[in-house]
Amino acid sequence: MRRLRYDKNIKGVSYKTSLAPDESFKSVMFAKRGKLNETLLPKLAYLKSNPIREEKKQHLIDILPYISESLWDFYRNFKTEKDTVDTYPNVSSSEDDEN
Known part of the structure; x- marks a missing residue:
């Protein structure tokens, strides 16, 4: 594509x-046979947030000075x-047994 035009x-x-x-413009429509496609949101992978280890969270807190302050609350x-x-x-189960 060389040129795009949104209407x-x-x-x-x-x-x-x-x-x-x-050269005339060709078109791509965002509707399906008269219906708007309004279901563009992805399905949730989890019903609730997955917890992390306390040690891992502490490591994330330790590196906060190196990341954008706008992300601090997320971590x-x-x-x-x-x-x-x-x-x-x-990771195979045999490797898990060795660690």
Whole structure:
């Protein structure tokens, strides 16, 4: 695509694939056969927040001076549980037994 044009009245985007002035715009509509697609929100992965280990939260609190202050409350408000176990992707159970 070389040019994009948005028109809120038609609920779509027009585009050109070249900069040639004689090429007409093609359109992509955001509606499905007369219905607006209003279900663009992702489904929740969890019903409640997952707690982290207290030690991990403390490490996050320790690095707050190195991140944007606007994010501090996000990290400070993590819920913790003493017995929470960290899980890592692609780790076999035999490796878990060795650690």
